[in-house]
Amino acid sequence: MKHSDSISSIQFASIVTGTMVGISLLGLPRFVVQEVGNAAPIASLFGILCSLVGVVVVTMLGKKFPKQTIISYNKIVLGKFLGNFFNIILIVFFLLLMGLETRQFAEVMVGALLPSTPIQVSIFLIIFLCSVISFQNVSSFAFIHFFYLPLSIIPLFLVLIPSFRDIEIYHLLPIFGHNVSINDFLNGSLRIGQAISNFLVIAMIIPYMKNPNKSVKSGVWGFLLGGLIVFSLITITLGVFGEVTILEMFWPALVLGRMVQVPGEVLARIDAILIISWIFAVFTSLLSYFFFSVRGIAEMLNTEKHRVIKIIGFLAVFCIALIPQNIYEMYDYILKITTVGVLLIIPYPLLILMIAKLRKKKGDTI
Template sequence: MKEHGKLSERQFAGIIANTMVGVGVLILPKTATKFAGTAGWIALLLGGVIALFFLFLILKLGTRFPENTLMEYAPRIIGKIPGTLVSLIFCTYWFLLSSLIFRVFAEMMVDAILLNTPIEVIIISMLILVAYLSRHDVEVFGRVNELFFIFLIIPAVFGLAVSLKQVTGIKLLPLLGNGLPSILINTRELFFSFVGFEIIFLFIPSITTLGKVYNYGFKGWLSPAAIYLAVVIIGIGVFGTRELQNLMWPTLELVKVINFPGLILERVEAIFIAFWVIAVFTTVTNLFYSSVVGATQVLKLSDHKTLVYPLLPLFYFFSTYPQNIYEVLNYMNVMGKFGGLVIITVTPLLYIISLIRNIKGGQKA
């Protein structure tokens, strides 16, 4: 299951970035301004810095066990039963989160372009692709993330650069929005928008050069953080905080009002959605793949392919269980908070106990 030396540093960064950028970006300006108002971008920046701290802490913990994943060193640090329980919590969280992200994706597709298409059809068609990629090894998985990240970052940078001319500076004032307490409240909420990076618990042993793990871990965080920050600032500058709270998909609405020079297509959002499908596909696949690989290691199976197809019906069930988009977003909010809570409690606990008990793995070859 662990294929050492199979991930390049750029692939490692791509996995982090692609997992963080998903459906959350569609409602991010609305989330960021919910409490902080025009200071939503400050709250987002603070939430991103907190996420970066825990990303580095995970890397620090992983480099103490360069040959092992979380599922292998957690039982050594805190005992077999608690360690196995922690591993299963992460696997379950990744699995449920990926199924909910899939449902949000399907809902948005129906609202935006596939008006008469049943949600079940969209979920099943994409699920086939997710299952296909998830059955490959980590080397193929890394190559796909590296390639798809290019298709994500280039149009994102171009679109955000063009949209700057639509920004009205007065809508960004006052800089401190509704005050420091509201910023801190939103910071907690926005930290959950960065979750997903914790899947690197599984991929640190596979990176080719362990010494560069911090450098490329930072680069993997930086790209989505910059995109998030730009989306929030531009969203506030174009719509204002009050209007953002009334929009279902503010980022999609932002794309609709942007005038792209030289573009003759009437529905620019269709191009945005085409690239966004790639972003969601990689996010869902990364989370699903991680849950499958993690469960395989907990169950001590020889091949993760054994679990891929048996888990698909369960994945479909959780994707279709919510009755409407509001239930889905509510479940996603709960899952995001749960995942964030697990990250900020389990990671420091494992690291501190490993230091106190002086437990570490062997040196990576």
């Protein structure tokens, strides 16, 4: 494959973080606490470590096939028919995920920011924004991620750090929760995996790196930064609210932002900043999903007509986003879809890696 793109290691890491830190952050503490109660920090740590295996495997695959994306090496490793079958699953997964996450974004907008704005408009605009960006060139995609990353994570810490003084230790103890069975615990970790399964998008990017051999290291670093954000968000939210109050609300992290008082009272309300930075995070995540889907389809069909695919993808995502009838149903769908996502980030890449070893398949070296 010929290309002139070259992505540096830092850009690569920021793509991992920028994709992970996304829409689900506002509601994530709730879903983890629902399963494991007080054990949420430990469960999320476990979930993050398990997903780390996924990152290492995906980047190792990238190292093995330094010139191919996941779409191509699927075909090489599994054969053309089976490979294409899994490619379709991957693409459909990302399209569905994008649709539902867009809907989640729009629900927050309607529920907490713009109640009179029709939900279709919020959905339309954010997808529209994603589709006007050119995917012809991978480095512009990387630049966007690199540019927005600080804008989306620095305000997050601005909210989290002043919240420290409201943490009650008795909200965090006992660290293994009350009567949490192994099953509950794994479910809680699974929720984390579901929220961050989207890092798989890097499998499309590794061949465009300056040096694909560095992908493992920078992928892990990017993942750890994203993991740190997820972990501290869950721990602090739990520490402030406690397991009972968290279950009363949809978006604990948003409420946390509404409760924070910045020392010196420079700003009366900090939640506006949180929302703005969260919109950046939403945008970068959705952009990653769309990037994966559009470029994936283009590569499968062996075409460069991204624009046509984008229009079709745009319509598909828009329709998917409008499927759920209400917010409860939406979260139902999201939990179901992302469970598949967890299969795609850990067991599936491992399988490919093993089959590749067994069949002694290898990509071209540089």
